[in-house]
Amino acid sequence: SxxxxxxxxxxxxxxxxxxxxxxxxxxxxxxxxxxxxxxxxGLVHLILIRSNEREKHSGRLRVTLDTSKKSSSLLxxxxxxxxxxxxxxxxxxxxxFKTIFGAGTRLFVKA
Amino acid sequence: xxxxxxxxRYLVIGTGKKITLECSQTMGHDKMYWYQQDPxxxxxxxxxxxxxxxxxxxxxxxxxxVSRIRTEHFPLTLESARPSHTSQYLCASxxxxxxxxxxxxxxxxxxSIL
Numbered sequence: 001s002x003x004x005x006x007x008x009x010x011x012x013x014x015x016x017x018x019x020x021x022x023x024x025x026x027x028x029x030x031x032x033x034x035x036x037x038x039x040x041x042g043l044v045h046l047i048l049i050r051s052n053e054r055e056k057h058s059g060r061l062r063v064t065l066d067t068s069k070k071s072s073s074l075l076x077x078x079x080x081x082x083x084x085x086x087x088x089x090x091x092x093x094x095x096x097f098k099t100i101f102g103a104g105t106r107l108f109v110k111a
Numbered sequence: 112x113x114x115x116x117x118x119x120r121y122l123v124i125g126t127g128k129k130i131t132l133e134c135s136q137t138m139g140h141d142k143m144y145w146y147q148q149d150p151x152x153x154x155x156x157x158x159x160x161x162x163x164x165x166x167x168x169x170x171x172x173x174x175x176x177v178s179r180i181r182t183e184h185f186p187l188t189l190e191s192a193r194p195s196h197t198s199q200y201l202c203a204s205x206x207x208x209x210x211x212x213x214x215x216x217x218x219x220x221x222x223s224i225l
Contacts, residue, residue, distance in 0.1 A: 033213060042115075042201055042216030043154075086151070092211050098169070099211040101146075103153040 004032075004089045004102035012108040019076045021105040023089030024069075032065055033090045034074050037104070043088065046074075081111040114138055117202050117217035125225050130189045132220045134202030141207030143185040144214065147171060148199045160185060162207065192224045 007022045023032070031050045035043040049056045049065045049072065056063045062075040076083055086104040114137040124130060136143065141162045146154040146169075156169030160179040174196070175189050185204075189196055201219045205212040 031211065033211070040218075040221075042203070042218045043214070045213040045215070048213055088154070090211070098156060098159065099214060100156075100170075101154040104151075106151065 004091045004100060006087070006089055006102045006105040008105060009103070010106040010108070012110065013079060015079060015081055015109055015111050017079055019079050019083070019107055019109070021074045021087050021107070023072045023074070023102060025072075025089075025091045026070065028067075029091045031092065032063075032072050033099070034061075034063060034072075035088045035090060035101075037086045037088065039085070046087075076107075079107075079109045081109050083107060084109045115202065115204055115215050115217045117200075117220050119220060120218065121221045121223075123223045123225065124192060126191075126193055128192050130192050130222070132187045132200055132202075132222070134185045134187070134217060135183050136185075136204040136215070137183060138204060138215065139182060140204035140215070141182070142205045142212070143179065144203040144205075145169070145175075145177060145185070145187050146201040146203065147173070148201055148219075150199070154201065158187065192222075194224045197222060197224050 004025045033048045034046045037043045047058050049063050060077045065072045086106050088101050088104045090099045090101045118133045143160045145158040148154045155171035157171050157173040158177040160166050166177050199219045199221050203214040203216045205214045
């Protein structure tokens with residue numbers, strides 16, 4: 001089964017609203033990453049949070065990590081139509097050399 | 112934007128043909144990866160490489176093969192394409208060293224086998 005699983009599977013919001021996506025994983029990690037994928041394109045790395053960090057910010061993105069609950073959340077504030085994409089969390093695989101991606105959350109931001 | 116390129120972007124081809132999907136990166140990254148992704152679904156690692164002359168199979172069984180003769184080049188070959196190979200194939204690269212480093216992705220090859 002997948003190391004990382006996102007929730008919800010899909011999210012539809014109005015422009016200007018905040019969007020929150022969650023990721024749960026099963027085993028201990030060294031770090032957790034979030035990626036964005038626009039339709040028909042490759043993934044783009046957004047942010048990496050290490051296991052000893054609890055929160056990280058990058059522009060309108062805020063990521064939290066709770067290693068005791070084995071979960072992370074990605075918050076996009078003041079969303080824009082251009083934020084419409086799929087968002088994936090990714091964690092370490094066995095030995096830390098492989099990255100395991102979840103199934104993603106599809107975000108739709110309506111103008 | 113990351114400098115990693117995949118060609119072709121789209122390929123429609125008949126069953127039984129030999130196919131090579133190209134992937135090149137100009138960042139000097141040691142690690143490279145091939146993923147298979149059906150539309151709207153998760154990524155499955157099919158091959159990866161730690162560096163020149165290193166290739167490993169990933170988690171998803173695949174009838175494809177890869178080679179890594181040069182740092183910048185990591186082609187994927189299907190000897191005899193089948194309809195079950197229809198999917199999107201994403202190539203990625205990352206810096207070497209331990210742990211899972213951020214990966215840079217190409218825009219993928221969308222493959223359709225008739």
